Amino acid sequence: MDCEDIQDRIMDGFVEPGRSLPAEVTAHFASCVTCGDFARRQFALDTQLDDHFGAIRLDQSVRSRIALAVGRERRAERAFLLPDVVHLTTCAGATMVCAAALPASPSVVVASGVLLTAVSYVALALVRSAFESMDRGEAGTSG
Numbered sequence: 001m002d003c004e005d006i007q008d009r010i011m012d013g014f015v016e017p018g019r020s021l022p023a024e025v026t027a028h029f030a031s032c033v034t035c036g037d038f039a040r041r042q043f044a045l046d047t048q049l050d051d052h053f054g055a056i057r058l059d060q061s062v063r064s065r066i067a068l069a070v071g072r073e074r075r076a077e078r079a080f081l082l083p084d085v086v087h088l089t090t091c092a093g094a095t096m097v098c099a100a101a102l103p104a105s106p107s108v109v110v111a112s113g114v115l116l117t118a119v120s121y122v123a124l125a126l127v128r129s130a131f132e133s134m135d136r137g138e139a140g141t142s143g
């Protein structure tokens with residue numbers, strides 16, 4: 001490992017905070033004047049930057065707004081999936097009930113249920129896609 005490699009490794013230590021330098025690197029800059037000076041300058045600069053900028057502290061109102069926004073986003077994701085979940089569970093339940101109750105062959109009833117579920121899912125996806133296109137159209141004309 002030459003001095004350039006050692007200095008790269010020292011800088012990598014700043015890119016990944018908390019990562020300790022390998023023993024071969026610290027041993028090298030302890031014995032090499034150039035790398036020792038480089039390391040001391042970088043550590044001093046890092047300390048000065050920490051002193052000058054410090055950690056950003058968010059006040060409680062910002063934390064609350066972020067938590068509300070994250071909660072809103074999670075609810076929107078669940079609301080987006082809700083029609084799919086209701087559709088698939090309802091179709092599966094109806095198919096099972098029909099397979100048990102109808103006098104037809106259960107395999108025919110299950111196959112029909114799977115086919116109807118797939119067809120109605122495509123219809124649901126098309127309606128959703130149309131609504132999303134309408135939303136994008138409204139968003140495009142308002143701005």
Ligand SMILES: [Zn+2]
Nearest residue numbers: 003032034035
């Ligand atoms: Zn060196």
